[in-house]
Amino acid sequence: MNTVHFFFFFFFDTFFRNFYLNKNQKNYYNGNAINCTLNDTNKKYSFLNNDHLYMHDAEEKVNTSIHRRSYSASNNKKDVIRPESFNFIKVIGVGSYGKVLLVRHIKQNKLYAMKILRKENIISMNQLEHTRIERNVLKCVSHPFIVKMYYAFQTSKKLYFILEYCPGGELFFHLSKIRFVNEKSAKFYMCEIILALQYLHELNIIYRDLKPENVLIDEQGHIKLTDFGLSKEGVTESNSAKSLCGTPEYLAPEIVHQTGHGKAVDWWSLGIMLYEMLTGNLPFNGKSRSDLFEKIKHKKVVYPCSFSPVVVDLLKKLFEKNPKKRLGYGIKDAEEIKSHAFFKNVNWDDVLNKKVKPPFKPNLFNKIDLQNFDKEFLCLSLRSSDRHDSNPTGFDSNTINTIKDFNYNF
Template sequence: MSDYRGPKFVGIMGHDNVSHNGSKTTVYFVQVQVPEGMFIVRHRYHEFKDFYDKLSSEGYRCPVLPPKKFLGNNNKEFIEKRQQELANWLHLLCQYDPASGTFDPRTSELFKEFMLTNKEPLEKYQEAKTLSYDAATPPTSQSSEADSETGLYNTPKTTLDDFELLKVIGKGSYGKVTLVRKKEGNRLFAMKSLNKSNVKRRNQVEHTRTERRVLGRAKHPFIVHLHYAFQTSQKLYFVLDYCPGGELFFHLSRMEKFEPNMARYYCAEITLALEHLHDLGVVYRDLKPENILFDPVGHVLLADFGLAKEGITDGAEGTNSMCGTPEYLPPEILDRVGHGTAVDWWAMGMVLYEMLTGLPPWYTRNRQKLFDRVRNAPLTFPDEVDPVARDFIGGLLRRDPNKRLGSKSADEVKNHPYFSTINWQDLYDRKIPPPFNPCATAGNAEETKNFEAEFTKMQINSVENSALGSLRVSDASRPSMTFQGFTYNTPNDLSMSGSVGQA
């Protein structure tokens, strides 16, 4: 809130391994802003846990703290993931909503103690090679969002001039998606451009800001990765993984349905992606075949987070808005009785049914009949769907979100007999080969055979009006106040999604 005048969480700058009571432990460097400047406070995981427990015991509403894990806790990848999770947790904690009817945790003495005890000047750490600012943590509403635009951390600005525009691969009501090549490094990306006037006219400003925040926070092998975000006076740009395999919808519409093991594999990868989002307190709300993309070898990547909602940790409640794609909406959204993360498991059940049979259950083009069927019609299956798959889908499509499979946790989904053959760690590590390679016959990395011709045949022209070319530098230095905090440069561009979109 604008009235808040206490210490402000900025991000977690990095971590270090230190000796404590004869054993190695990880210390995270929390960056804090106060009127006299920027400071660093060191905290171990157990101090986060103590802070969380004390806040909860005093009645403050807190997001769920990432659980302590004993296996692999000295692994570099685990520590970096834990740093991201803790940064996300603090970010959510600071997102106080006065309409919630609860106390603002930032006003508690516990918060001040956690943020200020043994604080040290930021300058002491800025040149330390062990530190890597967690740019994926979005500026909180309490910190100056303009910081990420003005280069507080001396990150070089990315502009449209850094990319060569190759081919249009998608178009929607708000903008288009273009295959681009970054001039430095020759790497391929997908550039999603949104027209600011359209975004404002259609009241999509907050959805766009949410998409930017979620993309900056989510780091997962089965979620599309944001590499850069920037803006000009007319448009917003997301630079994302290029997924040359195209949409699951594209291939399903041509194959009509998938083999059972193929559908199970994709459903398992989707499960891990949803689990990650829910761990971040994010409900996706737009799972459908059009938003499930394939990387160069056939792994899935979830995309398009414009309908996502942050700060949701309950399966059945947390938000009330009516949104989503009609064919995949659960009863609780149709009836506007409130919904939570369980809506994503419903949508996964709908998508799995569609992968196995060719159409979602209860499908009809008549919108009212569709909604009536979703609320009341029995769930039936073609003969070829096996009993275990029927039981699994039936659990996902329970109309009561409190009884729906996954409403308590993703483990409910992962432990179902439908996934008895899945080694979840191997799947997460991408060690299990995908059942289908959509790019197997591609002649080169720039081939766009997995995208609709109506898009790829469009004239590329420029993503920005040509008359604005000379204004790009000045525009980038004067971003729209409506979209402050939009700019993003990934802290370690090539460390994620190793081969995705490589030229």
């Protein structure tokens, strides 16, 4: 789930780190939203606590999802999963549409992360399609560096994702404490992220939301990508995406231009993240959203003298404004990046098999040690309504409020 961190946003003069825009919907939701108009686009943007920008293009509403047979509970004898199947332990994340809890499956005695979304919020803020996309992507993927979904179910009021629990929390949480890492540590995280993105790209999925907040750390210190609500399925060279979406500071120029974009946007974001990990700062900032976008489109990045020449060379190639000239564009995709001198002597098979020692391993006193999560969330109380939601639908497709093809049992 996307989390909101107070030191990344300011009011009026500057802006949230992330935001969300829907071109098709004229009304903007959320009582805490700040609406403003950008002079260069003359379009209304809504700054929401949800952390994202998203503007639909009509073409992108065409069904381009991965065609796989939907799970059917009617011919499967697996146990029906519902909120009462779990003991609720603690709130570990909060966003505009819901929250994430640490839970324990009662029968299995196993810990999971439970992502809870209120249907009324999802529908009123036009997020249902993104929720479906996240569910579809998580259902179809299986990779060491991507968070695993075990169940998806619903009640009359809420949607539930039961996900792999990563006790190391967000990479963002750790970077906020130490500010930046050295090149060796950054290389470790980059390697695992590259393999995850390469896997997605091979499935013709673009991620579109790479940032430290969406990189989780497991108990051994390895990464897991999470939050696939902004992902796009079915992207090929002949079928590009058109939506203006993502975290603004991480947007590639072609997304800002809205000229169509493909897999290369993920490699631009990889460069942003590498720069941020090495400096503690973002390469592109602005006093306003339009100012930020102008810099993304035209500004050349200034590199600290502490950067090694090989890092500068890699970043320059990832920050190529023209996506067709960007490192990783085209058929070679990740292989072109993996062959760069920065990754010299990397054994990619060892990386994939988790044989490379992480620079950081969470120091956990027990299985429910929550020291790697923001205290702002941990102090929130558990609501009884989350445990005992009314009119549970489970896998009952006859309930009027049931969202079709959402339920899933691994």
